[in-house]
Amino acid sequence: MSGKTQVRLIDENGLRHDGRRFDELRPIRMQVGVLANATGSALVEYGKTKVLAAVYGPREPFQKYMVLPDRAILRVRYHMAPFSTTERKNPAPSRREIELSKVIREALEDIVLLAEYPRTVIDIFIEVLQADGGTRVAGVTAASLALADAGIPMKGLVAGVAVGKINGVLVLDLDEVEDSMGEADMPIAGAPDLGLITLFQLNGVLTEEEVEKGLSMAWSAIEKIVSMEKEVLRSKFEAVGEEA
Numbered sequence: 002m003s004g005k006t007q008v009r010l011i012d013e014n015g016l017r018h019d020g021r022r023f024d025e026l027r028p029i030r031m032q033v034g035v036l037a038n039a040t041g042s043a044l045v046e047y048g049k050t051k052v053l054a055a056v057y058g059p060r061e062p063f064q065k066y067m068v069l070p071d072r073a074i075l076r077v078r079y080h081m082a083p084f085s086t087t088e089r090k091n092p093a094p095s096r097r098e099i100e101l102s103k104v105i106r107e108a109l110e111d112i113v114l115l116a117e118y119p120r121t122v123i124d125i126f127i128e129v130l131q132a133d134g135g136t137r138v139a140g141v142t143a144a145s146l147a148l149a150d151a152g153i154p155m156k157g158l159v160a161g162v163a164v165g166k167i168n169g170v171l172v173l174d175l176d177e178v179e180d181s182m183g184e185a186d187m188p189i190a191g192a193p194d195l196g197l198i199t200l201f202q203l204n205g206v207l208t209e210e211e212v213e214k215g216l217s218m219a220w221s222a223i224e225k226i227v228s229m230e231k232e233v234l235r236s237k238f239e240a241v242g243e244e245a
Contacts, residue, residue, distance in 0.1 A: 010167040010179055017179070019048075023172045026162070026222055031142075031233045033150040041151025045143040048176055049133035054143035056151040059121035073118040077106035079140055081129040101137050102127075108141050108161070108190045108200035114154040123153065134176040135163050141190040141200060146230055150237070159199055160226035161190030164215035171211060173218050187212070189219040193227050 010018050017023070027048030036042035039055040046052075059073050067074060079102040083092045105127065113123070125147065127140040138161030145159040165175040167183040180186055185205025191198040198216075207215065 010182060011170055017172060019176065023170055024218055026174045026225070027176065029226060029229060031146060031229055033146055033233055033237050041147045041149070041153070043143045043146035043150055045139050045146065047135050047139045047174065049131055050135050050139050051131040052136060052139040052143045053128045053130055054140065054147040055126045056123065056147040056153065058123040059118035061120070062122045067122065068120040071119050072115040073121045073123050075106055075110050075113060075115060075123050075125070077102045077125045077127065077144070079105055079127045081132060081136070085129045085132045104137065104200060105141055105144060109144060109159060112155050112157060112159055112192055112199065113148060114156065117154055132177065134180045135174060138162050138188050138190060142226060142230070146233065149234055157192035157194035158227045158230045159190055159192045160223045160230060161188060161200060162219050162222045162226065163188045164219045166205065166207060166211065171215050171218065173222055187215050189216065189223070191220065191223050193224045
């Protein structure tokens with residue numbers, strides 16, 4: 002028998018191994034303006050997963066050939082710190098990190114008003130400080146917050162969450178145990194104010210009905226997370242206004 006069938010991730014009361022209901026998010030915490038030297042920054046926590054995002058720019062790139070005459074170039078680097086997992090990770094960028102850098106960039110590229118800043122680059126550095134599942138979707142959320150903190154205009158705020166299938170049940174916001182032992186993982190990001198899904202991936206197998214149900218669960222959660230983003234930004238700018 003495989004390890005997946007031996008581990009009981011949902012008990013007889015329908016509660017997950019950490020006590021959450023199937024449609025319940027982990028505790029989420031957000032903070033902006035955490036790095037003094039960045040144009041904008043954000044720290045986002047989904048449970049034990051901690052992700053830091055820093056935005057630099059818009060600025061002229063060192064390599065002039067990189068610029069586009071009609072818009073800015075968005076560059077994203079997703080990286081997991083060597084101490085972010087239980088086993089020490091090689092500090093060199095892995096194939097997965099390069100892939101997720103591209104995935105996160107594509108989740109944000111159509112939302113940022115790049116045409117406002119021609120012939121420049123906007124750099125987003127995403128550092129996973131502690132990994133316990135959902136690092137890519139937490140990274141999207143942190144990057145969106147950091148862009149807003151930097152004052153870079155966007156069509157709307159973006160947030161992400163993963164839906165998965167464990168012991169035959171769809172659940173929201175997988176942690177590392179559920180991700181590694183579950184049957185499917187579906188990371189999703191979107192901009193609720195635009196009604197737009199900007200990231201959709203599926204690892205594993207789900208039926209069409211399960212995909213539709215999972216999308217509905219994720220979208221409700223994304224709306225809640227974006228509301229939290231707005232509140233964090235509102236609190237910061239209200240505080241700045243009071244100081245002025």
